[in-house]
Amino acid sequence: MKIAVPLALTLALAGIAWAGIQLLGLYGLFGIVVPYVALASFVVGFVYRLVKWGRSAVPFRIPTTCGQQKSLPWVKQNKIENPASTAGVVGRMLMEVLFFRSLFRNTKTEKHGANLGVGSAKWLWFGALVFHWSMLVVVLRHLRFFLEPVPAPLAALEGFDSLLQVGLPVLYITDLTIVCALTFLFVRRVVLPRVRSLSLPNDFFPLFLLLGVVAAGVAMRYFVRVDVEAVKEMAMGLVTLHPVVVDGVGTIFYVHLFLACALVAYFPWSKLMHAGGVVLSPTRNMANNSRSVRHVNPWSRDLPVHTYAEYEEEFKDKMVKVGLPLDAE
Amino acid sequence: MAKLLKQDELLDFSLDATSADWRHAPVEFKEGMYCHGAKPKNLEVVGLPNGHDWSPTDDDWHLPEGWKDIVLNGMEDLMKKYRSFKLYMDVCVRCGACADKCHFYQGTGDPRNMPVARAELLRSVYRRYFTTSGKMFGELVGARDLTEDVIKEWYYYFFQCTECRRCSVFCPYGIDQAEITIMGRELLNLLGLNTEWIAGPVANCYMKGNHVGLEPQTIMSNIEFLMDDLEDITGKRITPSFNRKGAEILFVVPSGDLYAEPGTFTFMGYMLLFEQLGLDYTLSTYASEGGNFGFFTTNDMAKRLNAKMYAEAKRLGVKWILGGECGHMWRLVNQYMDTWNGPADFLEVPVSPITGTRFENAASTKMVHITEFTADLLYHDKIKVDPSRNDHLVVTYHDSCNTSRAMGLLEEPRYIINKVCNHFHEMPEETIREKTLCCGSGSGLNAGENMELRMRGGFPRANAVRHVRDKYGVNVLANICALDRASFPALMDYWVPGTKVMGVHELVGNALVLDGEKERTLDLRLEELPKKPAPASTGDAGVEAAAGADAEGVGSDA
Numbered sequence: 001m002k003i004a005v006p007l008a009l010t011l012a013l014a015g016i017a018w019a020g021i022q023l024l025g026l027y028g029l030f031g032i033v034v035p036y037v038a039l040a041s042f043v044v045g046f047v048y049r050l051v052k053w054g055r056s057a058v059p060f061r062i063p064t065t066c067g068q069q070k071s072l073p074w075v076k077q078n079k080i081e082n083p084a085s086t087a088g089v090v091g092r093m094l095m096e097v098l099f100f101r102s103l104f105r106n107t108k109t110e111k112h113g114a115n116l117g118v119g120s121a122k123w124l125w126f127g128a129l130v131f132h133w134s135m136l137v138v139v140l141r142h143l144r145f146f147l148e149p150v151p152a153p154l155a156a157l158e159g160f161d162s163l164l165q166v167g168l169p170v171l172y173i174t175d176l177t178i179v180c181a182l183t184f185l186f187v188r189r190v191v192l193p194r195v196r197s198l199s200l201p202n203d204f205f206p207l208f209l210l211l212g213v214v215a216a217g218v219a220m221r222y223f224v225r226v227d228v229e230a231v232k233e234m235a236m237g238l239v240t241l242h243p244v245v246v247d248g249v250g251t252i253f254y255v256h257l258f259l260a261c262a263l264v265a266y267f268p269w270s271k272l273m274h275a276g277g278v279v280l281s282p283t284r285n286m287a288n289n290s291r292s293v294r295h296v297n298p299w300s301r302d303l304p305v306h307t308y309a310e311y312e313e314e315f316k317d318k319m320v321k322v323g324l325p326l327d328a329e
Numbered sequence: 330m331a332k333l334l335k336q337d338e339l340l341d342f343s344l345d346a347t348s349a350d351w352r353h354a355p356v357e358f359k360e361g362m363y364c365h366g367a368k369p370k371n372l373e374v375v376g377l378p379n380g381h382d383w384s385p386t387d388d389d390w391h392l393p394e395g396w397k398d399i400v401l402n403g404m405e406d407l408m409k410k411y412r413s414f415k416l417y418m419d420v421c422v423r424c425g426a427c428a429d430k431c432h433f434y435q436g437t438g439d440p441r442n443m444p445v446a447r448a449e450l451l452r453s454v455y456r457r458y459f460t461t462s463g464k465m466f467g468e469l470v471g472a473r474d475l476t477e478d479v480i481k482e483w484y485y486y487f488f489q490c491t492e493c494r495r496c497s498v499f500c501p502y503g504i505d506q507a508e509i510t511i512m513g514r515e516l517l518n519l520l521g522l523n524t525e526w527i528a529g530p531v532a533n534c535y536m537k538g539n540h541v542g543l544e545p546q547t548i549m550s551n552i553e554f555l556m557d558d559l560e561d562i563t564g565k566r567i568t569p570s571f572n573r574k575g576a577e578i579l580f581v582v583p584s585g586d587l588y589a590e591p592g593t594f595t596f597m598g599y600m601l602l603f604e605q606l607g608l609d610y611t612l613s614t615y616a617s618e619g620g621n622f623g624f625f626t627t628n629d630m631a632k633r634l635n636a637k638m639y640a641e642a643k644r645l646g647v648k649w650i651l652g653g654e655c656g657h658m659w660r661l662v663n664q665y666m667d668t669w670n671g672p673a674d675f676l677e678v679p680v681s682p683i684t685g686t687r688f689e690n691a692a693s694t695k696m697v698h699i700t701e702f703t704a705d706l707l708y709h710d711k712i713k714v715d716p717s718r719n720d721h722l723v724v725t726y727h728d729s730c731n732t733s734r735a736m737g738l739l740e741e742p743r744y745i746i747n748k749v750c751n752h753f754h755e756m757p758e759e760t761i762r763e764k765t766l767c768c769g770s771g772s773g774l775n776a777g778e779n780m781e782l783r784m785r786g787g788f789p790r791a792n793a794v795r796h797v798r799d800k801y802g803v804n805v806l807a808n809i810c811a812l813d814r815a816s817f818p819a820l821m822d823y824w825v826p827g828t829k830v831m832g833v834h835e836l837v838g839n840a841l842v843l844d845g846e847k848e849r850t851l852d853l854r855l856e857e858l859p860k861k862p863a864p865a866s867t868g869d870a871g872v873e874a875a876a877g878a879d880a881e882g883v884g885s886d887a
Binding site: 056280281303315 | 336337343409410413424428443462470503640641708738
């Protein structure tokens with residue numbers, strides 16, 4: 001169920017795009033309306049989620065400290081893993097966002113009879129890193145459809161990505177790596193009993209969507225050629241707010257576009273928002289300096305306490321007996 | 330206390346065959362794995378709501394009228410108050426990195442003890458009532474209805490989490506199961522559901538100043554006994570002051586150090602140190618608890634118990650506060666106290682009267698950790714120590730969860746241990762510092778009736794101790810946490826018998842050379858110090874040395 005439903009949903013989405021173009025010829029809908037709607041959903045949703053999180057208070061400084069604190073001058077502080085300053089926090093966050101620092105710590109706990117052991121488990125980190133970096137490069141590469149002229153850095157990136165060229169058309173390294181990484185992430189969810197037991201349909205759906213987008217993209221790049229010039233014209237139309245539908249762009253392009261739109265529209269309403277959430281995570285984005293700089297809780301309020309006077313009142317006879325000084329006369 | 334299983338029975342589980350149906354399996358209360366329910370009187374004392382008579386094994390928990398709304402409104406309220414809660418309900422991708430990092434999972438194999446799964450117990454309810462997809466698609470997106478069985482499951486599993494934060498170290502988004510457990514317990518407390526082992530100490534602490542309910546005269550007589558022992562050991566009479574106005578420093582310890590072995594030995598270590606320094610300090614019978622079981626009920630309760638420290642510091646007119654060895658006490662001092670009950674503008678930035686070191690890292694809370702204080706003394710050679718007095722001890726060091734993952738106090742205790750002991754060996758890297766493994770009894774789980782749970786939760790830690798015992802002959806598990814001192818003896822007896830549990834300042838007390846003390850023949854446990862080959866007589870030891878019992882020689886008072 002948890003695999004079948006999201007898979008069916010993804011295939012259905014692809015089918016809708018195919019049917020909409022191939023059978024109904026709804027070019028305007030799929031080439032213009034859907035992309036704008038998806039973009040709107042993405043922007044509105046992203047902002048909405050961030051604002052919603054942002055409106056929750058951060059009452060306490062609760063960084064998870066993963067290294068030596070700043071204390072005595074001769075004790076070497078770990079400024080990244082246990083930051084005491086904003087610069088340290090930025091460093092820590094960059095390590096998390098760019099290199100998945102915490103995931104890099106991953107290990108595998110192994111139980112052999114009466115003993116526990118710790119094994120290396122860097123594959124998840126590696127697979128996740130490969131996927132996210134590939135995704136970034138792929139997205140950046142796509143910017144050439146939306147920019148005229150194509151900026152030099154983008155062209156350079158593309159050149160770099162196609163270093164492994166074997167024949168024609170140009171083979172992008174990231175096309176290869178993103179497929180491998182997504183496949184890995186999918187397979188581990190199915191094969192590892194623990195992860196399988198944790199996974200929900202909403203964990204598989206984004207994987208299938210991504211695989212679908214990539215598959216359609218790869219297909220039209222290497223197998224079912226589409227008119228790239230026409231695609232660019234459509235893309236430029238979208239960004240310049242003069243959308244056009246250009247004839248002769250294959251159906252496969254619309255499948256690719258529609259799945260991508262589904263992904264973009266779905267993004268902010270799903271677990272994919274971890275992308276925005278990670279930078280707000282209080283255990284990672286706060287400095288461990290709450291002993292030297294007071295942190296204020298916005299909803300703090302006075303609460304009843306059992307005062308010393310009440311305590312003394314209750315125990316005064318006993319206190320006098322053992323010679324404890326009293327405040328009250 | 331329930332009868333404990335044999336080790337091999339207890340370890341008869343696998344970490345690789347995780348059943349896929351944990352989301353649907355009904356919760357089963359296994360004896361030895363849960364604590365008794367809180368008695369209403371202890372909740373009423375502190376004004377916690379809906380106290381009632383119930384037992385976890387009852388079919389009907391007699392939840393208060395409208396309990397569902399209470400919980401859901403509570404969730405909504407907590408999500409507004411805590412970004413951590415709201416965010417951690419949303420951003421988990423179930424990658425599984427945390428799954429096998431939890432000591433309770435490692436010791437039970439119970440899938441619901443995977444941190445992510447424990448979080449899902451709450452997340453599933455969140456989805457059902459607070460997300461559109463959950464409202465529309467229900468189970469398909471991992472949402473489920475809030476039922477009495479869910480409440481029971483929360484009770485069982487949120488008290489199988491020690492809020493140790495180890496999962497949070499490995500999570501790519503820093504999702505902290507401790508935060509989720511804390512919220513889960515807040516919600517349970519709205520329904521009057523807590524454990525008696527937590528509620529009792531909270532009530533005690535509120536009324537009497539400490540968890541065990543020691544009254545002022547009892548605290549003083551307990552300490553008197555300890556000072557008698559110290560007199561036997563050193564020949565010096567130490568007379569600490571209590572509730573003394575105008576002292577420079579208020580010294581606050583976890584109350585476990587006041588009455589129960591082996592914490593009392595740690596306390597004796599503090600006293601010897603302060604005596605040697607001539608420190609101008611006082612103890613308080615009112616603020617006689619550094620620990621805070623209130624933190625295991627609700628945030629408000631924790632704040633109310635914590636308030637005593639600053640209030641007493643202000644009343645006594647001290648300049649700053651020094652804190653003893655305790656884990657969650659220090660999480661709270663480091664991350665909560667100033668926010669709760671500050672600003673402590675009636676205190677001064679702590680300065681060591683011995684070295685002149687200004688503790689800038691405590692400039693706002695005005696509270697210094699005893700290992701920071703002592704490490705500073707040793708660094709500046711202000712105390713004389715004879716590490717050979719600890720030569721019969723082969724020491725390893727356990728980082729307590731809170732001081733490592735909610736503070737980063739890693740090097741100070743090690744620096745001290747290396748100065749006062751000659752035989753120190755670390756446990757494997759994956760089990761210390763920020764990756765330290767919990768004692769299995771933290772966050773109020775150190776009761777008697779849940780002993781099997783404690784032995785299971787502490788198994789990974791014990792396993793690492795056993796490793797260094799076999800490799801280096803380690804016989805001492807040093808620590809800076811009162812809960813460790815309370816819980817490790819039972820854990821060691823079960824898994825690694827013969828291992829002693831010692832606070833770092835017990836080791837300090839053993840090694841510390843006092844002015845005018847007699848030749849030591851006993852350690853702080855009143856056990857004979859090992860005999861050493863007598864050095865060529867230095868003349869000053871006289872009759873005692875001639876008796877040949879131990880002839881320390883090194884650093885004698887001459």
